[in-house]
Amino acid sequence: MQEFTVKFTPQNKLVRVPKGTDLLSAAIKAGIVLAASCGGVGLCGKCRIVVEKGTFKSEASPLVGEEDRKNGIVLACETIVEGDLEVRIPKESLGLHEKISGATEEFTKGVVLEKEKSIKYLPLVRKIYVELTAPTADNSTSDLERIYDALAEKIDHVHISTKVASLKHLDELLRDSDYKVTAVIAYNDDSVEILTIEPGDTSKANFGFAFDIGTTTVAGQLIDLNTKNILGTRIAFNKQASYGSDVITRIIYASEPEGLKKLNEAVMENINDIIGDLTDACKINLSDVYGLVMAGNMTMMHLLLKIDPSNIRKSPYVPTSVVFQNINAAELGVETNPKGTVAFAPGVTTYIGGDIVSGVLACGLAESDEMSLLADIGTNGEIVLGTKDWMIGAAASAGPAFEGSGLSHGMKAVRGAIEKVRISKSLDVEIGTIGNDAPKGICGSGYIDLLCQMLKAGVIGKDGRINRDIKSKRVRKSDVNYEFVVSFKSESAIGRDIVIQEDDIENLKRSKAAIYSAIIALLNKVEKNINEVNKIYIAGGFGNYLNIENSIFIGLLPDLKRDVYEFIGNSSLAGARMSLISHEAFEKMSTIYKNITYMDLSSEPNYMDEYVAALFFPHTDLGRFPSARS
Amino acid sequence: MPVEFVKEKYNGAINTIEIGNGAKCVKIGGETTLPFLFEEGAMPNQPVIALEVLDTESPDQAIACGGRLLCVRLASIHPDNGNRPADEVIASLGLIFKKCGLPLIIVGCGDAEKDNEVLPKVSQAFKGENFLFGIATQNNYKTLAATCLADGHSIVAESPIDINIAKQLNILITDMGFDPARIVMHPTTTSLGYGMEYVYSIMERGRLAAFLGDKMLSMPFVLFVGQEVWKTKEAKDSIAQGVNWEIATAVSMLQAGGDLIIMRDPAAAKSVMKYIEMVMKK
Numbered sequence: 016m017q018e019f020t021v022k023f024t025p026q027n028k029l030v031r032v033p034k035g036t037d038l039l040s041a042a043i044k045a046g047i048v049l050a051a052s053c054g055g056v057g058l059c060g061k062c063r064i065v066v067e068k069g070t071f072k073s074e075a076s077p078l079v080g081e082e083d084r085k086n087g088i089v090l091a092c093e094t095i096v097e098g099d100l101e102v103r104i105p106k107e108s109l110g111l112h113e114k115i116s117g118a119t120e121e122f123t124k125g126v127v128l129e130k131e132k133s134i135k136y137l138p139l140v141r142k143i144y145v146e147l148t149a150p151t152a153d154n155s156t157s158d159l160e161r162i163y164d165a166l167a168e169k170i171d172h173v174h175i176s177t178k179v180a181s182l183k184h185l186d187e188l189l190r191d192s193d194y195k196v197t198a199v200i201a202y203n204d205d206s207v208e209i210l211t212i213e214p215g216d217t218s219k220a221n222f223g224f225a226f227d228i229g230t231t232t233v234a235g236q237l238i239d240l241n242t243k244n245i246l247g248t249r250i251a252f253n254k255q256a257s258y259g260s261d262v263i264t265r266i267i268y269a270s271e272p273e274g275l276k277k278l279n280e281a282v283m284e285n286i287n288d289i290i291g292d293l294t295d296a297c298k299i300n301l302s303d304v305y306g307l308v309m310a311g312n313m314t315m316m317h318l319l320l321k322i323d324p325s326n327i328r329k330s331p332y333v334p335t336s337v338v339f340q341n342i343n344a345a346e347l348g349v350e351t352n353p354k355g356t357v358a359f360a361p362g363v364t365t366y367i368g369g370d371i372v373s374g375v376l377a378c379g380l381a382e383s384d385e386m387s388l389l390a391d392i393g394t395n396g397e398i399v400l401g402t403k404d405w406m407i408g409a410a411a412s413a414g415p416a417f418e419g420s421g422l423s424h425g426m427k428a429v430r431g432a433i434e435k436v437r438i439s440k441s442l443d444v445e446i447g448t449i450g451n452d453a454p455k456g457i458c459g460s461g462y463i464d465l466l467c468q469m470l471k472a473g474v475i476g477k478d479g480r481i482n483r484d485i486k487s488k489r490v491r492k493s494d495v496n497y498e499f500v501v502s503f504k505s506e507s508a509i510g511r512d513i514v515i516q517e518d519d520i521e522n523l524k525r526s527k528a529a530i531y532s533a534i535i536a537l538l539n540k541v542e543k544n545i546n547e548v549n550k551i552y553i554a555g556g557f558g559n560y561l562n563i564e565n566s567i568f569i570g571l572l573p574d575l576k577r578d579v580y581e582f583i584g585n586s587s588l589a590g591a592r593m594s595l596i597s598h599e600a601f602e603k604m605s606t607i608y609k610n611i612t613y614m615d616l617s618s619e620p621n622y623m624d625e626y627v628a629a630l631f632f633p634h635t636d637l638g639r640f641p642s643a644r645s
Numbered sequence: 646m647p648v649e650f651v652k653e654k655y656n657g658a659i660n661t662i663e664i665g666n667g668a669k670c671v672k673i674g675g676e677t678t679l680p681f682l683f684e685e686g687a688m689p690n691q692p693v694i695a696l697e698v699l700d701t702e703s704p705d706q707a708i709a710c711g712g713r714l715l716c717v718r719l720a721s722i723h724p725d726n727g728n729r730p731a732d733e734v735i736a737s738l739g740l741i742f743k744k745c746g747l748p749l750i751i752v753g754c755g756d757a758e759k760d761n762e763v764l765p766k767v768s769q770a771f772k773g774e775n776f777l778f779g780i781a782t783q784n785n786y787k788t789l790a791a792t793c794l795a796d797g798h799s800i801v802a803e804s805p806i807d808i809n810i811a812k813q814l815n816i817l818i819t820d821m822g823f824d825p826a827r828i829v830m831h832p833t834t835t836s837l838g839y840g841m842e843y844v845y846s847i848m849e850r851g852r853l854a855a856f857l858g859d860k861m862l863s864m865p866f867v868l869f870v871g872q873e874v875w876k877t878k879e880a881k882d883s884i885a886q887g888v889n890w891e892i893a894t895a896v897s898m899l900q901a902g903g904d905l906i907i908m909r910d911p912a913a914a915k916s917v918m919k920y921i922e923m924v925m926k927k
Contacts, residue, residue: 477813
């Protein structure tokens with residue numbers, strides 16, 4: 016097979032590929048991950064590139080506007096290599112590895128922090144410095160027992176175990192370090208295990224990572240396990256996205272030859288990038304990182320552990336396991352201290368994973384006497400309702416719209432994302448972006464504001480349709496449908512107008528309807544009224560900001576007193592962090608996952624009806640949204 | 646021991662809609678009970694049967710049938726069926742109106758673009774006559790609603806056998822300033838043997854919601870029975886069978902809560918009118 020060289024700029028990466036390879040695959044091979052939410056089948060129009068030099072064949076995509084086409088923009092997935100090429104990748108097509116600056120604040124405010132203050136400090140990994148007495152003829156206790164005895168004075172755990180592998184050079188180590196050593200111990204189920212013995216006193220340097228492995232994003236936090244301080248947070252798009260944006264496409268991909276391996280490698284790369292990046296930034300030695308806690312949905316956990324996920328997709332949708340034992344860091348492939356340990360948040364079913372159990376832990380729902388509700392608005396909208404005595408959960412297929420995926424100018428809540436919008440009567444648009452950068456796209460909270468403001472300004476009707484009668488340069492018909500310009504090319508950072516199209520509105524409308532109707536369906540199931548809910552926690556990747564008022568106005572959330580609501584950001588990550596700091600918190604998850612009853616919305620006779628009724632702004636039953644009327 | 650029948654009492658009522666002016670004005674709706682349950686509430690207006698003719702057909706037979714309304718379908722304006730321009734259609738309608746003297750129900754050809762072009766002109770030509778125009782759908786209601794609003798006509802709002810969409814469309818039309826008491830709902834008609842029970846249950850749910858006070862579902866129902874029945878293979882097989890099929894469907898729709906039934910066959914229509922007289926006798 017004839018091979019050609021493709022050069023990608025500005026990364027300046029070269030790759031040799033056979034003739035006929037598409038450029039999306041070539042980019043992946045070169046280690047460049049392009050945005051491709053459709054999985055590279057020409058449907059999302061995100062992998063836009065420019066071929067500067069060389070022979071290629073490309074399908075003219077209707078998703079690339081005429082002007083862009085003239086400027087040489089093509090879709091990577093639709094472009095075939097026919098000779099040596101030089102390809103330029105515009106910034107917006109990358110969309111990966113983006114970081115939220117100052118993100119630590121986002122995760123430490125509000126209820127989660129309150130909750131964290133009260134948890135018992137008992138980290139997954141502890142480093143305990145011990146000074147042993149040297150063995151003598153009178154005291155012939157073994158080296159290991161000597162360590163156990165010393166530890167027994169410092170910790171109240173009786174069952175301590177050590178793998179044989181850790182004993183191999185223990186004798187030497189003890190003698191070389193003059194019997195002054197640090198035992199690195201970790202919880203593993205009910206026992207405590209010695210992971211390793213380090214010479215001297217290293218107890219000052221004890222770090223861990225909490226991870227939320229989402230379908231769309233991977234978030235990680237570096238924690239000082241001695242002080243409980245968050246040293247930094249990083250968020251990246253899940254690199255598996257190049258193989259498809261949703262779990263179904265990925266599960267299908269996993270069954271292809273090498274598919275599971277590639278998906279696993281993609282997410283491991285995410286994790287290791289975050290670990291490397293944060294330890295670098297905080298000048299922390301990787302070998303001082305021993306403890307990790309991961310929370311994620313069921314598919315993500317399967318892919319992370321290289322367990323075939325194919326039955327998750329097939330009726331009756333049963334995962335291989337919902338609980339995973341701790342494993343060794345090296346075995347998983349995380350680049351921390353290879354002797355480190357990784358713990359996983361347990362899940363409930365295929366549709367309610369460890370991320371939700373972790374979220375329930377973080378918001379304290381499972382400890383409250385009063386009824387509260389957690390809504391995690393991610394790629395799926397998972398809802399858990401209950402008290403300390405009972406919990407019921409459901410997952411609504413909301414789609415990733417509020418994560419900024421699948422929309423013409425959607426993006427994650429990262430720098431340059433429009434997160435606040437105001438539209439005046441004369442249709443002047445005032446926007447606020449994350450980091451006050453020039454706008455690159457719109458994130459979930461931006462879309463909520465935008466819909467609300469478009470409704471108020473009469474740009475769209477209650478059905479979400481753009482008012483064709485408006486005479487404004489912001490309202491126009493594009494190649495495919497009507498659109499509203501949020502930010503003109505002259506102000507945007509992407510060299511194109513940032514717009515919201517009628518299809519996007521339809522998409523968002525479906526998402527919000529799925530979440531709202533799932534909340535109502537759960538309440539109906541337990542015969543409770545929405546007014547009886549004491550507290551509603553909203554979690555999700557909305558960044559720093561979610562306007563509850565506007566969320567109610569568009570009918571995403573029920574019209575309740577505003578103080579019922581609490582926006583808690585990424586609750587999955589918060590729960591993982593709490594479990595890392597407190598074994599007691601981790602243990603609580605074992606009770607939580609067993610106490611959540613799963614309710615299948617698709618078998619609820621009234622759910623569909625509720626859903627269609629919610630496909631309106633704010634709702635077909637306007638009486639449920641009195642405050643949207645005024 | 647005498648048995649006490651359980652009686653439902655509702656607070657809500659269906660809107661009363663007037664079609665036409667003066668002595669010929671026809672009222673529909675106004676019920677405070679499910680169909681014909683006079684023990685529980687009132688049906689101040691009899692359900693109405695209207696014969697349907699095409700704009701190119703002679704209306705004589707339909708007029709002779711004795712209906713109080715006449716429905717004219719502008720089939721000939723369809724681009725694939727003559728593509729007649731508005732002025733020709735207005736002239737035909739003028740003749741029909743003169744001949745029958747009945748208030749008209751005017752229904753477009755179903756091609757959204759052509760309907761949006763012709764119906765406003767027709768509406769304007771009959772300004773003030775208080776006719777009933779159709780059909781507004783979720784995807785195409787603005788033009789028709791705006792013109793009916795300007796010219797003082799009522800409107801048919803159609804939804805695809807879905808109570809929520811029916812309500813959404815009513816809200817959208819009322820949001821334009823349209824009087825809810827000038828909207829007639831078309832919940833989608835079907836024919837006997839073609840899923841009628843589903844339409845029935847949707848209508849019943851709508852009615853119950855209206856009686857419980859849902860103003861956005863308190864509109865009378867119109868059903869295009871003739872149009873559906875004469876599409877079926879049973880009707881195509883034999884005319885006599887088709888007539889009976891139309892009667893059976895129309896009667897069922899009346900029992901479901903139909904206020905205005907549009908029929909095609911004069912003999913069938915007469916039978917159903919007789920049926921209405923009979924059941925309305927308390």
